[in-house]
Amino acid sequence: MSQRPVRTPPERPELLLMLGSGLTVALIVIMVSVLLIREHASALEAAKRSTTNIAQLINADVLRNVELYDLALQGLIAATQRKDLSQVSADIRHLVQFERSAAAPFKGEVLLLDANGTVVADSSTLKPTPRNFADRDYFLAHKNAGQTDLFISRPFRVQCNCEQVWRIAFSRRVTGANGEFAGVAVATMRLAYFDQLFKGLTIGHSSSVNLLNNRGILLAQQPLLERDMIDKDLSDRANFKRMLRDGSGSFRAISAITDKERLYTFTNVGELPLIVVVALSSDDVFAPWNRAAMLTGGATGILCLGLLWLAWMLRRELRRRYRAEKVLSELAATDALTGLANRRILDQRLRLEWDRAQRSAEPLTLLMIDVDHFKAFNDRHGHHGGDEALRNVAQVIGSNIRRPADLAARYGGEEFAVVLPATDDRGAWLIAEHIRSGVEHLPRVAGDERPITVSIGLSTWEKRSGMSLEDLMLSADQALYEAKHTGRNRIVDAQ
Numbered sequence: 001m002s003q004r005p006v007r008t009p010p011e012r013p014e015l016l017l018m019l020g021s022g023l024t025v026a027l028i029v030i031m032v033s034v035l036l037i038r039e040h041a042s043a044l045e046a047a048k049r050s051t052t053n054i055a056q057l058i059n060a061d062v063l064r065n066v067e068l069y070d071l072a073l074q075g076l077i078a079a080t081q082r083k084d085l086s087q088v089s090a091d092i093r094h095l096v097q098f099e100r101s102a103a104a105p106f107k108g109e110v111l112l113l114d115a116n117g118t119v120v121a122d123s124s125t126l127k128p129t130p131r132n133f134a135d136r137d138y139f140l141a142h143k144n145a146g147q148t149d150l151f152i153s154r155p156f157r158v159q160c161n162c163e164q165v166w167r168i169a170f171s172r173r174v175t176g177a178n179g180e181f182a183g184v185a186v187a188t189m190r191l192a193y194f195d196q197l198f199k200g201l202t203i204g205h206s207s208s209v210n211l212l213n214n215r216g217i218l219l220a221q222q223p224l225l226e227r228d229m230i231d232k233d234l235s236d237r238a239n240f241k242r243m244l245r246d247g248s249g250s251f252r253a254i255s256a257i258t259d260k261e262r263l264y265t266f267t268n269v270g271e272l273p274l275i276v277v278v279a280l281s282s283d284d285v286f287a288p289w290n291r292a293a294m295l296t297g298g299a300t301g302i303l304c305l306g307l308l309w310l311a312w313m314l315r316r317e318l319r320r321r322y323r324a325e326k327v328l329s330e331l332a333a334t335d336a337l338t339g340l341a342n343r344r345i346l347d348q349r350l351r352l353e354w355d356r357a358q359r360s361a362e363p364l365t366l367l368m369i370d371v372d373h374f375k376a377f378n379d380r381h382g383h384h385g386g387d388e389a390l391r392n393v394a395q396v397i398g399s400n401i402r403r404p405a406d407l408a409a410r411y412g413g414e415e416f417a418v419v420l421p422a423t424d425d426r427g428a429w430l431i432a433e434h435i436r437s438g439v440e441h442l443p444r445v446a447g448d449e450r451p452i453t454v455s456i457g458l459s460t461w462e463k464r465s466g467m468s469l470e471d472l473m474l475s476a477d478q479a480l481y482e483a484k485h486t487g488r489n490r491i492v493d494a495q
Contacts, residue, residue, distance in 0.1 A: 021311035051265035051278040075100035098123040108188030138171040155231040166191040198222030204284025214273040335410040338394035346409035365428035367418035368457040368480040372488040374414035396438040425460040453489035
């Protein structure tokens, strides 16, 4: 080989460039991801605050209206227990019994039932229609279960104006003078009240507002997620059990009805056995965030791809420039005619290998090679033939220099030099002989019976020799001079 092979483009700058670009992209992605995560959390917190406000508004409105119904019931019970009420006319008695019921919105009937469940007083008429409600859940709760507080019934349908209307009943126990069960005061309310209340609230189209009792019975829902949802028992649902256990709060869970994730915010209505639930669809909660995330993610993706593309293009440009610089470097280090290293590279490498040999104490050999009778050959065959002969000789020299550290160079004119690090005179002699023999066996030039030959001077530095670099070069040159003047086509060792 003519010189140490040129290494492939250095990986460090390219690696630093790609690592820097990758790190920049990673930092951008991390920063955008953190911001999006924070915005996601902010959107969730904003939704929680919004639903909490809605639930509190519903809570306050429902509590106020239920209290109106409860006041009507307590007024009816108080009037019933007055001793003097039986002595007044039916009109006055009716007015006293139901004076508090007029303020209740969406009011249905206000009734007084005796201990057998028979209607004995009706807010809509002086003379009550004979009816019996002993089988109703509110009557049974007060009579058999001993319910003394306000009881809220399950929804039921009442035929009204040729259509069935959903209602619920608020009831209280009427206690006799000796504490015995004396009947039930009951007031019904149309569930249209909840529909009107819920419709006035701004929530997403996939979300719903719900009112349940503490037994898991759905009393109202707007909008209805399924047909026949009113009076549906949800007590076995995991979400309701959690609400019943926690009392109030917010959580995200999958709806058993829609099979989609929802944000549930719930609260108890005062001390009443009612639970208000605002269930926002996650699609509604995060719709603005999803749009922002898509835009931000798209822009970030384009930016990152652009950065990576620019880094890749810069890497290509660095490689192109490196190749160009390598070509220029090779041209500056290579003899244009023979392709071997030039004199400048020879001097640099010889100094480098000399310093290395001084540190390692390994031998260093220098071969000086001269083409025999080249001037006469050049005169016979012209400059073109002479140049071709020098190229052929250089090829033979280069083919016998196989180690990466070895160097073959053109010294000047028809002279060549070979630097052989870590090679003693015996090993160098074998290489020199291969070169001499290889040149001698080159194909002869047409019209010329004499072969091209070379003379070689060999000088080796060893630790014990004590010579300097200049001495090494001078010794090799003197050996070459001796080889040329003792017959040529031979090798002379300076040792």
